[in-house]
Amino acid sequence: xxxxxxxxxxxxxxxxxxxxxxxxxxxxxxxxxxxxxxxxxxxxxxxxxxxxxxxxxxxxxxxxxxxxxxxxxxxxxxxxxxxxxxxxxxxxxxxxxxxxxxxxxxxxxxxxxxxxxxxxxxxxxxxxxxxxxxxxxxxxxxxxxxxxxxxxxxxxxxxxxxxxxxxxxxxxxxxxxxxxxxxxxxxxxxxxxxxxxxxxxxxxxxxxxxxxxxxxxxxxxx
Numbered sequence: 001x002x003x004x005x006x007x008x009x010x011x012x013x014x015x016x017x018x019x020x021x022x023x024x025x026x027x028x029x030x031x032x033x034x035x036x037x038x039x040x041x042x043x044x045x046x047x048x049x050x051x052x053x054x055x056x057x058x059x060x061x062x063x064x065x066x067x068x069x070x071x072x073x074x075x076x077x078x079x080x081x082x083x084x085x086x087x088x089x090x091x092x093x094x095x096x097x098x099x100x101x102x103x104x105x106x107x108x109x110x111x112x113x114x115x116x117x118x119x120x121x122x123x124x125x126x127x128x129x130x131x132x133x134x135x136x137x138x139x140x141x142x143x144x145x146x147x148x149x150x151x152x153x154x155x156x157x158x159x160x161x162x163x164x165x166x167x168x169x170x171x172x173x174x175x176x177x178x179x180x181x182x183x184x185x186x187x188x189x190x191x192x193x194x195x196x197x198x199x200x201x202x203x204x205x206x207x208x209x210x211x212x213x214x215x216x217x218x219x220x221x222x
Contacts, residue, residue, distance in 0.1 A: 009032060009034060009038070009039075009042055010042050010045070010046060012032050013028055013032065013039070013042055013043065013046065013052075014046070014051065014052075014070065014074060014077060015143070016028060016031060016032070017052065017068060017069055017070050017074070018070060018074075018075070018078065018143055018160045018161050019143065019145070019160045021069060021203070022067045022068060022069040023067065023068060024065045024066065024067055024068070025039045025040045025043055025066065025068070026039075026065070028043075028068070043066075043068055046074070049073075050071060050073045050074075051070065051071060051073055051074035051077060052068050052069065052070055052071060052074055053068070053069060053071050054066035054067065054068050054069075055067055055069075075161065075165070078141070078143065078161050086164070086167055087166060087167055087170065090102075090167060090170075090171050090174075091170075093105070094171070102173070103173060106173055106174070106176075106177040107177070107180060109177060109181075110177045110178070110180035110181040110184060111180070111181075111184055113181050113184075114180070114181045114182070114183065114184025114185045115184060117133060117136065117181070117185040118184070118185050118186075118187075120132070120136055121133050121136065121185070126155060126186070126188075126189065126208065126210055127146070127148075127155060129186070130146040130155055130157060130208070131146060133146075133157070133185065134146055134157065137159070141161075142159055142161060142162060143159070143160045143161035144157060144158065144159045144160070145157070145158055145160075146158075149207055149209075151209075153209060153210065154207050154208060154209040154210075155207070155208050156194065156205055156206065156207050156208075157182075157205065157206050157208065158195075158203050158204070158205045159203055159204045159205070160203045162197070162204060164178075165197070168197075175193075175196065175204070178204075179191065179193055179206070182206055182208075186208055188210060188211055189208040189209055189210055189211060190208070190209045190211060191206055191207070191208050191209075192206065192207050193205070193206055193207075194206065194207045
């Protein structure tokens with residue numbers, strides 16, 4: 001069943017699993033304000049459709065709880081945009097150009113896209129600009145969010161759904177391009193990757209730390 005034709009509860013469950021990585025039926029039912037029985041029926045239906053899968057996990061006495069997560073087909077329910085065209089283009093470039101030239105072109109794209117995003121998100125505090133970038137990425141097919149890091153100075157941006165995930169599976173250098181792009185979007189911050197889907201995480205994440213306390217405030221990027 002295509003994502004656009006899912007029932008609201010099924011669609012919400014898929015989105016929550018995308019954001020959280022995995023969850024039990026009880027956790028999902030609490031978040032969606034439906035009974036556990038109803039949630040389990042939805043999950044079994046999604047499992048029959050090949051969109052979710054479960055693994056039992058012992059959490060104290062009693063029967064193990066199933067922890068549900070998206071399958072590859074479940075992730076593919078979210079729109080991909082022009083991914084197939086881009087994948088074909090990259091494959092053609094990789095076949096006809098030296099590897100160093102491909103890397104150079106990707107670096108140039110990171111600089112250009114970062115400069116464009118910097119203009120689009122405008123000025124303001126770091127959190128204001130991050131929130132605008134999250135919205136911009138949502139329009140590009142990402143599922144992102146930002147939150148304050150534990151150190152009180154930094155912010156983390158997580159991407160639970162990447163619109164170029166299939167490209168990155170075949171061309172991991174795309175992920176380095178994305179890191180460089182964010183660095184060019186926020187030149188007043190130190191940007192590092194803190195988790196990565198290709199290394200087994202359920203999302204990609206970046207920590208942005210202002211280069212000075214002054215830049216963490218309301219001024220933009222100089």
